[in-house]
Amino acid sequence: MESYTIGQAARLLGVSVDTARRWADADRFPTRREGTRRMVDGPDLAAFCVEVAQEGAEGDEAPYTSARNAFPGIVTGVKLGTVDAQVEIQAGPHRVVSLLTREAVEELGLEVGARATARVKSTSVFIDRA
Numbered sequence: 001m002e003s004y005t006i007g008q009a010a011r012l013l014g015v016s017v018d019t020a021r022r023w024a025d026a027d028r029f030p031t032r033r034e035g036t037r038r039m040v041d042g043p044d045l046a047a048f049c050v051e052v053a054q055e056g057a058e059g060d061e062a063p064y065t066s067a068r069n070a071f072p073g074i075v076t077g078v079k080l081g082t083v084d085a086q087v088e089i090q091a092g093p094h095r096v097v098s099l100l101t102r103e104a105v106e107e108l109g110l111e112v113g114a115r116a117t118a119r120v121k122s123t124s125v126f127i128d129r130a
Contacts, residue, residue, distance in 0.1 A: 002042040002113050006031070012074050012115070013052060014092040015048065018047045023048075042113015046076040049090040071096050071118040075110055087127060089118050098125040 003014070009029075010020035024031045024038060029048040033037045060091045067074035073091030085105040096118040108129040110116060 001111075002115070003034075003039045004042065004045055006038050006040070009045055012045065012072075014047060035083055042074070042111075044113075046074050046090065046113045049074050050076050050095075053093050053095065055092055069120040071120070073116065073118070075112055075116050076113045078105060078110055078112060080105065087116070089127070091118060096120075096125060098127055100127065 002086055004025045006020050006024060009016050010017045013020060015023075021038075023029060024040070029040060030044050031040050033039070042121065071087045071089065071091035073094070076088060076090045076095075077086070077088035079086040080102050082098070083102055085100055085102045087098050087105060087110055088099065090100075098118060104127075108116075108127065110129065117130055119126040119128060
């Protein structure tokens with residue numbers, strides 16, 4: 001299972017490190033200590049990213065864009081079929097869902113809590129493991 005520092009979590013959430021620390025201090029998401037560093041487990045961060053995005057979407061009319069059609073984020077869901085798979089990524093306020101082969105998901109090691117980038121070209125979405 002992948003883990004993140006508070007700084008990495010802040011980048012994935014699109015907020016400052018101070019904001020991420022305040023949220024952790026307020027028990028909005030669980031952290032643990034590894035030496036002097038506070039760490040967040042990937043699945044916990046994925047769930048919190050979805051929660052924050054849903055909060056921000058309520059009543060927010062501001063348009064969002066991405067530079068070069070890349071959506072860096074965190075994997076929030078993986079559904080494996082026999083041959084195909086569905087991967088869901090929370091990229092800031094954007095939820096991106098892509099259908100790809102099961103083999104690709106396994107080769108990339110995509111699982112809930114893993115960092116990934118969805119790249120969009122026309123109607124195709126490509127997933128890069130971060």
